[in-house]
Amino acid sequence: MTVSVLNREMYSEAEAARLLGVPQGTLHYWLEGGTRRKKTYKPIIRVEPQGSRTVTWSEFIEAGLLRQYRREHRVPMAELRAFIDLLRERTGSPYPLVHHKPFIYDRQLVMEAQDEARLDANFCLVAVVRDQLILTPAARDFVERVVWGEDDVAAGWKPHSDPRSPVRIAPDMRFGLPAISGISTEAVWEHAEAGEDDEEIAEMFGLTPGEVRWALAYETSSRAA
Numbered sequence: 001m002t003v004s005v006l007n008r009e010m011y012s013e014a015e016a017a018r019l020l021g022v023p024q025g026t027l028h029y030w031l032e033g034g035t036r037r038k039k040t041y042k043p044i045i046r047v048e049p050q051g052s053r054t055v056t057w058s059e060f061i062e063a064g065l066l067r068q069y070r071r072e073h074r075v076p077m078a079e080l081r082a083f084i085d086l087l088r089e090r091t092g093s094p095y096p097l098v099h100h101k102p103f104i105y106d107r108q109l110v111m112e113a114q115d116e117a118r119l120d121a122n123f124c125l126v127a128v129v130r131d132q133l134i135l136t137p138a139a140r141d142f143v144e145r146v147v148w149g150e151d152d153v154a155a156g157w158k159p160h161s162d163p164r165s166p167v168r169i170a171p172d173m174r175f176g177l178p179a180i181s182g183i184s185t186e187a188v189w190e191h192a193e194a195g196e197d198d199e200e201i202a203e204m205f206g207l208t209p210g211e212v213r214w215a216l217a218y219e220t221s222s223r224a225a
Contacts, residue, residue, distance in 0.1 A: 005057060008156075011052060011176060013027055013055060016059075016063065019169065020064060023148035026036075027063060029035055031043055032054070033049055043086050045095075057176070058094075058098045058154075060157070061157065065164055068142045079118065080119075080123075080202055083117035083119055084097070084115055090113060098153050099152060100154075103125070103135060107126045107134075108220065110125050110126045111126050124135065125139035144158075146158075149169070156168050158171040160214075160218045161183075161221060167179070179219060180215045181206075181207075183207060185215040188207075189215070189216060198216075
């Protein structure tokens with residue numbers, strides 16, 4: 001995964017919010033910050049506001065972690081902002097969470113950053129268990145949702161809530177839209193809506209009937225959200 005791909009503009013805010021399952025206003029606040037109750041807040045994902053309504057691949061992945069933590073734990077934004085700022089400083093990367101290394105090989109760095117940011121114990125990404133640093137459940141779920149490339153950066157995202165699903169999002173496949181074996185899940189959905197059965201769709205796209213069913217399961221859950 002090259003730097004140019006990490007910084008590639010992939011989605012509109014609306015499309016990124018839909019794929020992540022968060023309100024667009026929430027995603028915009030994470031990206032650009034804003035003013036609430038006469039107080040101005042800095043962005044969480046971006047270093048500074050950019051006035052842009054497009055979302056890069058790196059920003060999409062980092063928003064995936066925020067989604068996980070806000071949905072599962074309601075982590076205070078001020079603490080998360082301080083934590084991410086510290087990781088930026090220590091790693092030298094504007095988007096430190098798109099890298100696999102802090103979660104797997106350098107958990108001590110994550111521990112130090114979360115301690116300095118004063119993250120509540122319930123919100124931490126790593127914890128000490130029997131003298132070993134392990135990922136907390138929310139951090140582990142995020143790491144498992146990301147498809148990590150050979151160069152240890154995020155090469156894909158698993159959008160389906162069912163961990164068994166083979167549906168993937170990748171910046172170099174179907175323009176970053178959900179796909180299965182290179183076939184857009186939306187295309188599979190459209191053919192099913194037209195009345196074609198699983199076997200017909202599978203033959204048309206070179207998929208297995210099981211892959212067709214996974215594509216339809218993802219589209220059904222996405223549209224119901």
